[in-house]
Amino acid sequence: xxxxxxxxxxxxxxxxxxxxxxxxxxxxxxxxxxxxxxxxxxxxxxxxxxxxxxxxxxxxxxxxxxxxxxxxxxxxxxxxxxxxxxxxxxxxxxxxxxxxxxxxxxxxxxxxxxxxxxxxxxxxxxxxxxxxxxxxxxxxxxxxxxxxxxxxxxxxxxxxxxxxxxxxxxxxxxxxxxxxxxxxxxxxxxxxxxxxxxxxxxxxxxxxxxxxxxxxxxxxxxxxxxxxxxxxxxxxxxxxxxxxxxxxxxxxxxxxxxxxxxxxxxxxxxxxxxxxxxxxxxxxxxxxx
Amino acid sequence: xxxxxxxxxxxxxxxxxxxxxxxxxxxxxxxxxxxxxxxxxxxxxxxxxxxxxxxxxxxxxxxxxxxxxxxxxxxxxxxxxxxxxxxxxxxxxxxxxxxxxxxxxxxxxxxxxxxxxxxxxxxxxxxxxxxxxxxxxxxxxxxxxxxxxxxxxxxxxxxxxxxxxxxxxxxxxxxxxxxxxxxxxxxxxxxxxxxxxxxxxxxxxxxxxxxxxxxxxxxxxxxxxxxxxxxxxxxxxxxxxxxxxxxxxxxxxxxxxxxxxxxxxxxxxxxxxxxxxxxxxxxxxxxxxxxxxxxxxxxxxxxxxxxxxxxxxxxxxxxxxxxxxxxxxxxxxxxxxxxxxxxxxxxxxxxxxxxxxxxxxxxxxxxxxxxxxxxxxxx
Numbered sequence: 138x139x140x141x142x143x144x145x146x147x148x149x150x151x152x153x154x155x156x157x158x159x160x161x162x163x164x165x166x167x168x169x170x171x172x173x174x175x176x177x178x179x180x181x182x183x184x185x186x187x188x189x190x191x192x193x194x195x196x197x198x199x200x201x202x203x204x205x206x207x208x209x210x211x212x213x214x215x216x217x218x219x220x221x222x223x224x225x226x227x228x229x230x231x232x233x234x235x236x237x238x239x240x241x242x243x244x245x246x247x248x249x250x251x252x253x254x255x256x257x258x259x260x261x262x263x264x265x266x267x268x269x270x271x272x273x274x275x276x277x278x279x280x281x282x283x284x285x286x287x288x289x290x291x292x293x294x295x296x297x298x299x300x301x302x303x304x305x306x307x308x309x310x311x312x313x314x315x316x317x318x319x320x321x322x323x324x325x326x327x328x329x330x331x332x333x334x335x336x337x338x339x340x341x342x343x344x345x346x347x348x349x350x351x352x353x354x355x356x357x358x359x360x361x362x363x364x365x366x367x368x369x370x371x372x373x374x375x376x377x378x379x380x381x382x383x384x385x386x387x388x389x390x391x392x393x394x395x396x397x398x399x400x401x402x403x404x405x406x407x408x409x410x411x412x413x414x415x416x417x418x419x420x421x422x423x424x425x426x
Numbered sequence: 427x428x429x430x431x432x433x434x435x436x437x438x439x440x441x442x443x444x445x446x447x448x449x450x451x452x453x454x455x456x457x458x459x460x461x462x463x464x465x466x467x468x469x470x471x472x473x474x475x476x477x478x479x480x481x482x483x484x485x486x487x488x489x490x491x492x493x494x495x496x497x498x499x500x501x502x503x504x505x506x507x508x509x510x511x512x513x514x515x516x517x518x519x520x521x522x523x524x525x526x527x528x529x530x531x532x533x534x535x536x537x538x539x540x541x542x543x544x545x546x547x548x549x550x551x552x553x554x555x556x557x558x559x560x561x562x563x564x565x566x567x568x569x570x571x572x573x574x575x576x577x578x579x580x581x582x583x584x585x586x587x588x589x590x591x592x593x594x595x596x597x598x599x600x601x602x603x604x605x606x607x608x609x610x611x612x613x614x615x616x617x618x619x620x621x622x623x624x625x626x627x628x629x630x631x632x633x634x635x636x637x638x639x640x641x642x643x644x645x646x647x648x649x650x651x652x653x654x655x656x657x658x659x660x661x662x663x664x665x666x667x668x669x670x671x672x673x674x675x676x677x678x679x680x681x682x683x684x685x686x687x688x689x690x691x692x693x694x695x696x697x698x699x700x701x702x703x704x705x706x707x708x709x710x711x712x713x714x715x716x717x718x719x720x721x722x723x724x725x726x727x728x729x730x731x732x733x734x735x736x737x738x739x740x741x742x743x744x745x746x747x748x749x750x751x752x753x754x755x756x757x758x759x760x761x762x763x764x765x766x767x768x769x770x771x772x773x774x775x776x777x778x779x780x781x782x783x784x785x786x787x788x789x790x791x792x793x794x795x796x797x798x799x800x801x802x803x804x805x
Contacts, residue, residue: 214643239610239639240532244569247537263739277739277769292685294737298790301737301768318684320534320612347685350534373688376673376695377704384669384684384706386639387534392552414693416791
């Protein structure tokens with residue numbers, strides 16, 4: 138079992154002929170993801186790698202192939218429209234990898250997607266992977282292995298670091314979800330935690346947050362009130378100065394709000410395991426499995 | 427990106443907001459000439475990207491043009507939170523009756539722009555929110571419909587019982603909202619919004635923060651960037667497409683990915699060291715990025731050891747290794763370097779490093795501990 142994606146996921150890749158899109162479409166196909174279609178306006182009728190049909194629009198792709206999930210690798214100025222196109226096409230899950238989408242674009246896109254009952258993951262995220270079944274996005278497949286831990290994170294490479302350490306220690310994952318580092322994203326920690334709580338295969342959860350916003354604090358409250366499964370948390374940015382954007386657009390301490398300290402206190406109040414270092418996830422999860 | 431007060435005011439004025447006349451001066455003589463042209467009294471206000479300008483002595487009320495020259499002399503060149511004041515705004519001083527706060531931010535929780543208004547203006551809105559939250563009205567805006575008049579009027583009446591003032595304030599809210607959307611802001615505020623004894627609404631101070639992701643499609647806003655008011659190493663890094671923030675410690679950090687970069691800084695602290703910077707070389711790194719990163723980090727005299735922490739996903743670790751070799755051949759390092767590489771093409775990277783006399787580990791904790799120890803050991 139898993140959350141959001143599995144071996145039945147049928148994927149359409151928006152921006153499949155671009156530099157990033159083509160590279161990662163190949164990587165996903167090699168991993169075993171069912172890549173059933175690609176979209177590049179003007180290249181409809183062509184084939185990608187000789188096997189995957191390309192369409193001019195996402196709606197055409199969905200109609201012809203039955204794709205149920207879309208992944209977006211288009212440049213930031215076109216990303217908002219690409220998300221809306223996907224959400225209107227009939228897929229149930231849209232994953233936007235693109236970094237640099239203006240936040241005001243997201244204030245329009247978010248209600249559009251919600252009203253259609255579509256799940257958006259990202260933007261500015263590494264996507265997700267259900268080890269051994271399917272990957273949608275850019276998480277390196279070889280660092281993951283199937284197992285009982287659900288992983289959710291606002292970061293890319295920090296997720297890889299933790300997953301790699303878990304895999305090395307023999308702790309596998311049900312699904313790893315990167316929700317992205319932007320201030321407005323489609324799926325938050327609570328959405329993922331609720332999905333992991335329902336997933337029978339997930340026995341424990343690793344959650345990596347960072348400074349900025351209140352998503353982690355709200356997640357801690359959800360864990361305290363509504364979750365039975367153990368959750369281990371980490372917050373990146375304890376040494377970050379206030380008022381500075383630490384790479385991710387969302388990783389910023391505004392005034393006195395969004396500090397690592399306040400998030401860690403919320404974790405402690407929820408009775409969560411707290412990883413002080415990435416490596417601490419290994420022992421803390423072992424003790425909870 | 428932060429705008430200066432005078433830049434924010436020019437944008438607000440272009441959207442119709444009533445703002446007292448004002449101009450920028452870079453010398454005391456210029457400031458005096460502007461004051462003579464407008465007539466006193468005027469305010470002389472330091473233009474730096476720092477809060478608390480008034481408390482630091484960077485904002486002065488002047489009754490004569492001679493006083494303007496004197497105060498401008500004192501303010502120009504002064505340091506506010508380590509930033510040198512290069513320019514002052516000389517602006518007609520408004521008579522102040524009451525002061526209100528009007529601001530709009532992109533709110534992460536509601537995923538909408540949200541107005542915050544309060545009759546307790548002129549002071550830090552965070553303090554108001556903390557001590558007397560009932561004095562703030564929050565109004566979220568659905569960007570698909572914009573700010574409806576009824577919501578603007580609701581805010582107007584929250585501030586003023588007089589219908590004429592409420593209407594005037596509502597109009598200013600709509601002008602502020604238009605400026606916010608047109609400039610790609612993540613924050614815009616008027617603080618204070620003043621009612622003069624004559625009953626006129628005037629925006630006495632303005633602030634705007636632009637979403638960096640908007641700058642590519644808004645060249646006219648991007649052109650407002652004032653590089654003189656930024657840390658030179660950060661300007662250098664941005665021009666090299668690196669995300670860099672200077673800090674006060676002595677362990678220079680080069681990392682790929684923002685989350686891992688923060689986690690690496692935190693681990694330096696965990697093992698008893700202090701990070702000298704945040705630096706994210708990004709996803710698809712090429713050797714040139716590494717060369718630039720090393721140049722920027724080694725220019726900081728506080729740096730006593732350099733720590734590379736690279737987790738190769740999209741990033742090829744052999745690219746990073748080649749960058750380290752190229753950079754150190756051109757400019758031999760004067761401080762020790764600790765390298766941690768793992769992931770894509772790790773074996774090739776390790777061989778490149780070994781052939782060029784570097785050692786590297788694949789474990790993050792080991793590398794961080796080494797770097798902290800070397801930074802403490804000095805030379």
